[in-house]
Amino acid sequence: MSSGEDARLVAEHADVALTWMNPLSYVRDTLLPxxxxxxxxxxxxxSVAHVVVRRPAET
Numbered sequence: 883m884s885s886g887e888d889a890r891l892v893a894e895h896a897d898v899a900l901t902w903m904n905p906l907s908y909v910r911d912t913l914l915p916x917x918x919x920x921x922x923x924x925x926x927x928x929s930v931a932h933v934v935v936r937r938p939a940e941t
Contacts, residue, residue: 889916896925
């Protein structure tokens with residue numbers, strides 16, 4: 883199955899689509915148009931991205 887076919891299957895059956903470590907440009911330009919189509923209806927999209935917080939060293 884291609885990613886387009888996968889997205890259309892998710893759009894038909896899922897309440898939420900979960901992405902993991904996808905760049906914003908892919909989600910915005912590719913995934914959302916496939917999931918929401920021309921009518922704009924589709925599942926909510928949740929993206930997971932790992933973040934690192936660096937704190938100053940304690941003295």
